[in-house]
Amino acid sequence: MENIKIKELEEKAKVIRRHIIEMIGRCQSGHPGGSLSAADILTVLYFYKLKHDPKNPKWADRDRFVLSKGHAAPVLYATLAEAGYFPKSYLKTLRQLGSSLQGHVDMLSLPGIEMSTGSLGQGLSAANGMALAARIDKKSYHVYVVIGDGESQEGQIWEAAMTAGHYKLDNLTVILDHNKYQIDGHVEEIKGIKPIGDKWRAFRFNVIDNVNGHDIKSLMKALDEAEKVKGKPTIIIAETVKGKGVSFMENKPTEFHGKAPSKEEVIKALEELI
Amino acid sequence: MVNMASTREIYGKVLVELGRQNKDVVVLDADLSSSTKTSLFGKEFPERFFNLGVAEQDMISTAAGLAASGKIVFASTFAVFGSGRAWDQVRVSMAYTRLNVKLVVTHGGITTGEDGATHQANEDIAIMRVIPNMTVIVPSDSIETELTIKSLMKEYGPAYVRLSRQSTPIIHKNADYDFKIGKGTLMRPGKDVAIIATGIMVYTSLVAAEELEAEGISARVVNIHTIKPLDKQLLIKCAEETGAIVTVEEHSIIGGLGSAVAEVLVENRPVPMLRVGLKDMFGESGSPKELLEKYGLTPADIKQAAKNIIKRK
Numbered sequence: 001m002e003n004i005k006i007k008e009l010e011e012k013a014k015v016i017r018r019h020i021i022e023m024i025g026r027c028q029s030g031h032p033g034g035s036l037s038a039a040d041i042l043t044v045l046y047f048y049k050l051k052h053d054p055k056n057p058k059w060a061d062r063d064r065f066v067l068s069k070g071h072a073a074p075v076l077y078a079t080l081a082e083a084g085y086f087p088k089s090y091l092k093t094l095r096q097l098g099s100s101l102q103g104h105v106d107m108l109s110l111p112g113i114e115m116s117t118g119s120l121g122q123g124l125s126a127a128n129g130m131a132l133a134a135r136i137d138k139k140s141y142h143v144y145v146v147i148g149d150g151e152s153q154e155g156q157i158w159e160a161a162m163t164a165g166h167y168k169l170d171n172l173t174v175i176l177d178h179n180k181y182q183i184d185g186h187v188e189e190i191k192g193i194k195p196i197g198d199k200w201r202a203f204r205f206n207v208i209d210n211v212n213g214h215d216i217k218s219l220m221k222a223l224d225e226a227e228k229v230k231g232k233p234t235i236i237i238a239e240t241v242k243g244k245g246v247s248f249m250e251n252k253p254t255e256f257h258g259k260a261p262s263k264e265e266v267i268k269a270l271e272e273l274i
Numbered sequence: 275m276v277n278m279a280s281t282r283e284i285y286g287k288v289l290v291e292l293g294r295q296n297k298d299v300v301v302l303d304a305d306l307s308s309s310t311k312t313s314l315f316g317k318e319f320p321e322r323f324f325n326l327g328v329a330e331q332d333m334i335s336t337a338a339g340l341a342a343s344g345k346i347v348f349a350s351t352f353a354v355f356g357s358g359r360a361w362d363q364v365r366v367s368m369a370y371t372r373l374n375v376k377l378v379v380t381h382g383g384i385t386t387g388e389d390g391a392t393h394q395a396n397e398d399i400a401i402m403r404v405i406p407n408m409t410v411i412v413p414s415d416s417i418e419t420e421l422t423i424k425s426l427m428k429e430y431g432p433a434y435v436r437l438s439r440q441s442t443p444i445i446h447k448n449a450d451y452d453f454k455i456g457k458g459t460l461m462r463p464g465k466d467v468a469i470i471a472t473g474i475m476v477y478t479s480l481v482a483a484e485e486l487e488a489e490g491i492s493a494r495v496v497n498i499h500t501i502k503p504l505d506k507q508l509l510i511k512c513a514e515e516t517g518a519i520v521t522v523e524e525h526s527i528i529g530g531l532g533s534a535v536a537e538v539l540v541e542n543r544p545v546p547m548l549r550v551g552l553k554d555m556f557g558e559s560g561s562p563k564e565l566l567e568k569y570g571l572t573p574a575d576i577k578q579a580a581k582n583i584i585k586r587k
Binding site: 159 | 300
C-alpha cells in the first residue's frame with residue numbers, strides 16, 4: 001500500500017516538474033533551478049502531509065504552508081493547481097500582466113497562498129506568527145515553511161529561528177531546501193552556511209539532518225517524525241539538487257537559478273521528465 | 275496652565291481596554307515594552323503578548339503571520355526602528371499583504387532628546403507614507419491618541435502611528451471632538467494664513483497663532499493628524515481662503531507633512547507656502563526644549579514663517 005502511494009507521489013512530482021518547465025519556458029522568465037529542487041518536498045507536503053481543503057482554502061483548522069523562498073513560486077503554483085486550488089490551464093499565465101501568478105507569491109491574488117514572500121527571510125517569521133496564533137486559539141494545526149540555503153544568509157532567518165526556539169514552537173516544521181547554489185555561485189564559496197545542522201541545533205531546534213530531499217519515502221518519514229516532536233520546533237535539512245530532474249540544469253545550477261530555458265531546452269527537459 | 279499627558283501612557287492603557295473587549299487583540303514588542311507601555315498589556319494578557327527581543331524585522335513579519343491567522347496585531351518599538359530598521363518588512367509582510375497590523379511607535383521626532391541622532395526619527399513619516407496601503411497617523415495629544423487607536427481597531431488594514439516620548443499638552447476635549455481618520459481638524463479660525471501642523475507641533479502652532487493675533491495677524495490652525503490618507507479638500511479650502519500656507523512638523527521638511535501638503539496644493543491650488551521642520555539634517559543630544567529651539571521648531575519660528583509667507587501673497 002505504501003509503495004503504491006510512493007509511486008503515485010513520484011509521478012505527481014514529475015508532473016509538477018513538467019508544469020514548472022512549461023510555465024517558465026512559456027513566459028521566458030522565472031527561477032527553474034530552485035523550483036525543481038523543491039518539487040519533491042512540496043509534493044509530499046501537499047499530497048501526503050498537509051491537512052488542507054482546496055475547495056475551502058480558508059478552512060480555519062488547515063495546516064499552513066509558507067514558501068519563504070518566494071522566488072520558487074512556480075513549484076507552489078504547479079502544486080496548488082495539481083491539488084485543485086485553481087484550474088491547471090491557468091498556469092500558463094505565470095508572470096503575465098494581470099495574472100494572479102505573480103513572479104513572487106502574492107497571498108491576496110491567489111487562493112491557497114498563506115503569505116506573500118519574495119524578499120528573503122520574512123516567511124519564517126510569518127510562519128512563527130501563524131504557529132503562535134494556533135497556540136493562542138488552542139488549535140492543533142501545524143505550520144510548514146520551506147526556506148532556501150542562500151536565504152539562510154539573511155539575518156532575519158536567525159532572528160526568526162531564535163523566536164521559534166525561544167517560544168518552543170513544536171507546531172512548526174522548517175524544511176531547508178539545501179540545493180547548494182545561489183545566484184552568484186556555490187553557497188559555500190559565496191558565504192558558507194555550514195555547519196548548518198549545528199547552527200539550528202544551537203538555536204534550540206530539533207534537527208533532522210541529511211534527509212534525501214528527492215526521496216519521497218525519506219521526506220514522508222522525516223515529516224512524520226517532525227510532527228511528533230514536542231517542546232521544540234523541527235528543521236528538516238533536505239539535501240537537494242538544484243535543477244533536479246533536468247540534466248542540463250543540474251549541470252549548470254548557477255546559470256539556471258533565474259534563467260528560463262529556451263524553446264529547444266524546454267523540449268529537451270520535457271523529454272527527460274517522462 | 276495647560277494640562278499635560280503622555281501619549282504612550284494612554285496607548286498602553288487603551289491597549290489593555292481593547293484586550294479586555296476583544297480576545298483577538300495581540301501585542302508584540304521588541305524589548306522596549308516598558309518604554310512603549312505595551313508592558314501593561316503584557317502583564318494582563320501574557321498569553322497574547324510576545325516580546326520578540328531586539329529584532330524589529332522579525333517582529334513585523336511575525337505580526338503579519340498572526341494577522342494572517344485572524345489576529346488584530348499591535349506591534350510597538352521606537353519610531354526609528356519600526357519605520358527604518360524594519361522598512362522592508364513593513365513594505366512586504368505588512369503592507370503588500372494589506373494585513374491588519376498596527377505599527378504604533380513611540381519616541382517620534384527630535385524630542386526623543388538626550389539619546390541623540392540615532393534615536394530621533396525625523397524621516398519616518400516620509401518612508402511610511404510612500405508605502406501603498408498604509409495609513410499614517412501622528413496624534414497631537416493623548417486624547418487624539420486614544421481616539422486614533424480605537425478608530426484603528428474598527429478599520430481593517432496596516433497602519434503606522436507615531437507617538438512621542440515626552441508628555442504633551444492636552445489640546446482636545448474628548449466629549450466634543452469628532453475624530454475621523456483622514457479628516458483634518460480646524461483648531462482655530464483665521465484668514466491671513468493657514469498653519470497646517472501635525473503631532474506635538476499642533477500645540478506649538480496654536481501658541482504661535484495666538485501671538486500672531488496680538489500682532490494683528492489672523493492665522494488659521496489646522497491639525498492634520500492623518501498624513502495618509504490626506505484630507506485634500508480641507509487643504510485646498512485653506513489655500514483658497516487664506517492664500518498662504520505654513521506647514522509645521524517635528525520631522526524633516528523632506529517627505530513628511532510639508533511635502534504631502536505641497537503635493538496636493540501644487541496640483542490643485544498653488545499658493546505661496548513655507549515648511550517648518552528639520553532642514554535636512556540629523557539631530558543631536560540635548561533636552562527636548564533645547565533641541566526644538568536649536569532646530570527651529572518654536573512658536574517664534576512658526577510666526578516668522580507666517581509673516582514671511584504673507585508678504586509673498
